[in-house]
Amino acid sequence: MLLNYLKIAWRTLRKQKGFTFINIFGLATGLACCMLIMLYVLDELSFDRYNEKADRIYRVQSDIKFGGNDMHFAVSPDPIGPTLKKDYPQVEQFARLHQEGTWSVKRTGEPTNLREDNITFADSTLFEVFTLPLVSGDSKRALAEPNSVVISESAAKRHFGNQNPMGKTLVFNDRRTFKVTGVMRDMPKNAHFQSNFFLSMLNDDYTWGQWLSNNHHTYILMKPGTDAQAFAKNFDTVIEKYVGPQALQFIGSSMDQFRKAGNSIGFWLIPLTDIHLHSKQQVELAPNGDIQYVYIFSAVALFILLIACINFMNLATARSANRAREVGVRKVMGSERQQLIGQFMTESVLTTILAMLLALFMVGLALPGFNSIAAKELSISQLASPYYVPLLILLPIVVGLLAGSYPALFLSSFQPITVLKGKVNVSFRSAGLRSGLVVFQFMMSVILIVGTIIVYRQITYIQSKSLGFNRDKMLTIYGVYSIGNQAESFRQEVLKLPGVVNGSISGYLPTPSNRSDNSFFAEGQSDMNKGVSMQSWAVDHNYVKTMGMKLVQGRDFSRNFGSDSSGIILNEAAVQVFGFKNPIGKRVWRYNDAQLKERKTFTVVGVVKNFHFESLRRNIGALSMFLDSNSGAASFRLSSNDLPALIKQIEAKWRQVAPGQAFSYQFMDDSFNQLYRAEQRIGTIALTFAVLAILIACLGLFGLAAFMAEQRTKEIGIRKVLGASIPNLIGLLSKDFLKLVLIAILIATPIAWYMMNQWLADFAYKIEIEWWMFALAGLLAIGIALATVSFQSIKAALMNPIKSLRSE
Known part of the structure; x- marks a missing residue:
């Protein structure tokens, strides 16, 4: 039975080449967008998870209110790591980082320096906390001695070529010499900090023991089973015991007096795997992502996929009149409704599988450009990982069943006597579900258009705003x-x-x-x-x-x-x-x-x-x-x-x-x-997916326009015989769509306003959301809709009325 379904489905798809192409192309575009966004989102969620002990690593964050400033730092006092390990058995180990930025580095005896970024002082315990495998050297001793440095494999290649760097020396800033005591594998790209050079913390030129200075990124490794939230309550004791005496020496008052004056000092823990997307502290080791964008793009992926599925439904329904007689004949010949549903669902799943194959090809073509925009290094080979393969297998089946469910139930419901007499009538104007789907499609399109306009306006505002200094040239x-x-x-x-x-x-x-x-x-x-x-x-x-x-x-x-x-x-x-x-x-x-x-x-x-x-x-x-x-x-x-x-x-x-x-x-x-490269990337990605969403939505409109023209052929013929002009007919055929787009604009406007207000709330200096942004988005949506519908409307209006009325 299944083989028979597949044969008939394949013949049907081959027979209706134009319909099949539009359907497969629309679904493939939606699936490709979904996979690209899925790769982006999963990469963002994967940060720091390569660490074997990631679920037990936390960073100490500082919140300080003093002297008119409310400061939120990713750094903390230098003694806090050693103190927590000494005083609390729940802390298994700690490691501190002190990033120095860009230095000049050369091999001893070489005349030319190379500029190296993210030079970092680190405790010798670094490799006990983080999973940074060494290909050479002893991880426990590599940074235990002064004047020692651990370098990455790529840095070793740059400075030593094919020679073994172990025991050789590097000169930093022409004045400080360090011996290479370890070579580690290059850090994964999905780490919230990057460094090719870790110098011994014993060489950090710093006055230690300052509880009132925040200059080190401190990470603590908790023992298994420790409740981090409960442990964080100990920071109150730490502040009273250690910060208080220095504060008393510095400001001449107790911590109670300090707080009564409106000041405060607090420490808290953030899980390592939350840093990239959830930390908005000052003095981060590198620019972080934003969980808000993960939510936004996940929603965009879902909506684009739904729009593609809606198109499938609309296009399949648009062919209903052509397949009504087929359904009638099959029922007369003894086919049950379940068999018809199985046939149409098989066609749907087969179409989706073909769309998935085309989507994979599209993803391969689009990835280089997408990586350039998103500043990622994603690869289509990632889709072959154990995490993606089940998803890739289930996705076309689920999408096929979802997209084909309504057409299958709809087509299989035709009564054989009615359709064989040519009396089937599926009114466009009474099809509330299809109208609702079109409203949903254009609602999402308008939201994406508004979002893109506001993002680009904010970026333009930032770039053109007077900053109080002249950065030109x-x-x-x-x-x-x-x-x-x-x-x-x-x-x-x-x-x-x-x-x-x-x-x-x-x-x-x-x-x-x-x-x-x-x-x-x-x-x-x-x-x-x-x-x-x-x-x-x-x-x-x-x-x-x-x-x-x-x-x-x-x-x-x-x-x-x-x-x-x-x-x-x-x-x-x-x-x-x-x-x-x-x-x-x-x-x-x-x-x-x-x-x-x-x-x-x-x-x-x-x-x-x-x-x-x-x-x-x-x-x-x-x-x-x-x-x-x-x-x-x-x-x-x-x-x-x-x-x-x-x-x-x-x-x-x-x-x-x-x-x-x-x-x-x-x-x-x-x-x-x-500073705003992330917003620029987000704006470009949003614009790209907005255009694609509109393109897919237009395919759905094209299908509904074909459906409408097919259902109203005789009405158009009668109107032409009675003297209706072509412009009148085009307006008649287009007004139903215009109503739906206007409804979509009305629904999308408050949603887009709320979402973009939430996004702009992160900026202290921002644009005002103005009415013309929504008007422009609405006009674009209306223009795109009318341009899409006009082809079918003009075609129907120009049809010879003799052909449409000859059966009467």
Whole structure:
């Protein structure tokens, strides 16, 4: 019986080539979109799960409210890991990371440095907590000694070629030498942090034991069976026992007084596998994903698949009149309804299997472009894994049964006497289910269109918003510390080049860069609980001018004022938090050492207009700038129209003062845009799937238009005989669809408004959702619908009435 069903199904599909192609292509497109999104979502959900002990690893997070700032850090005090292991038997092990960013690295004896990212200091316990297999070396001893480094296989290849790197030395920043004591496999891409170089934490130049400073990413490995939520309650005890005494020394008050002043300190645990999608803390090791996008794309995948299934139903129903006589003859010949349902369901499943094969081909073609947009390294070979194969087998069967259920029940319900007399009448206008399906299709299409418009408007707003500094043609050169005392002479030489307007040397930039948070106090402040926590940047005399920042009070730093060595420039947010009405000349101080013994006092010489130095998701916080050397980077304001030629000239100056040092640069525009690369990717992906969803929905409309034209052929013929014009007929045939699209727009508008408001809530600076965005989405949907329907409407209106009425 099944073989007979398959033979008839295959013959039917071959006979109706146009119908079959549209059906298979629509389903294949929906399935391909679903598989692409499925690969993306499962990759996002897989982060850090490669760790064998992932279910027992947690990171300690810090929430601090002090000095007018509400701070949420992914870092915590350096002693918290060792203390938790010492005081609580539930903690099996801990490991700390202190990421240093980009350094110059070369093999000892080599003249040329390579720029290496994500240089990281790590405890020797790193390999006990994380699953980072070593191909060479002893994981327990690899980082136990000072001046030791564990490198990845790819880093070993870059620096040592085919030689064995074990025991050989690498020079970091031309001044620190480390011996290679281990080679590990390259870290998986689905890790929330990446590093090719782990240096011994014993070499971290840091004053240890600071409970009030948060600079280390601390991970703890719990013993099996430990309830992490219950364990986290111990942090209250840790704060009272260890943080409290240092706070008392620092601010001169107890933790109770500290809290009564409106301040707070708290620690909490986040599971390792939640970090990538759920952590929105400051000072992350790398940009994280967002669980919100996983939910959104999962819903999009489901809706696109449903739209494709709806199309199948509509297209199958559109052929109902043509197959009505077939059903009638089969019933007269003795076929039962169950057999007819089995036949139509077999056709549906066969169509879906063919669509799945085409979808796999589409996925293979689309993956390179999708990877480029989504910044992933997905492969079609992943679909052959044990997790995907059962899904790939079940998906076409489930989709086939789902998509074919309604047509099968619908077609098999025809009465043989009625259809054989040619009296079957399946009215389009009374088909509430099919109308509801069209409304659903275009509702989703309108939501996707609105979402795409708002995402792109927000990204455009971010990129064009005045940031309080000028990032246009601002070139940043990294690793200037490698040239030591020649940094200033390099700046002077570059300034001599035509097209270079100004230059400054500082590693603190108003884009993702170094940060240094300190607590400042107004002179004479007796209540230490009222300190101001703000970022403090070491800059040079040219910084404000080079960055194009605007002073609203006072003056810039000047070499004409020797007292500026103890001067400070505040931003407007800092002035507001301090409560200064006339800030110029006011004096503020901070502790200048980790032991909280030495104070340094600054005099306010200027106030700079607020500028954005973090993501626009955050409000502008308090910030200060003071004169000090920091040669992390050199920034130059350029005016040349031939930037590539000018960059070559700057590189030549670099080679003169830094032979063998890598020339690494980036335009500040590019650095700023990296903050929002995720949103740009999401916008592009959303636009792509919105277009595909609309394309699939249009196939469904095409099917319904064919169904409508087939059912109203005689009505159209009569109207033409009675004098109806072609435009009148086209309008008559199109108005039913227009009503459905308008209903879809009305339903989609509040849903889209709510969803996009939720998305925009993550941004402190955002666009307003305006009425024209919904109007534009609605007009696009109406235009697309009318364009789709018009082909069938015009074809039906142009039909010769003699042909449609001759049977009467």
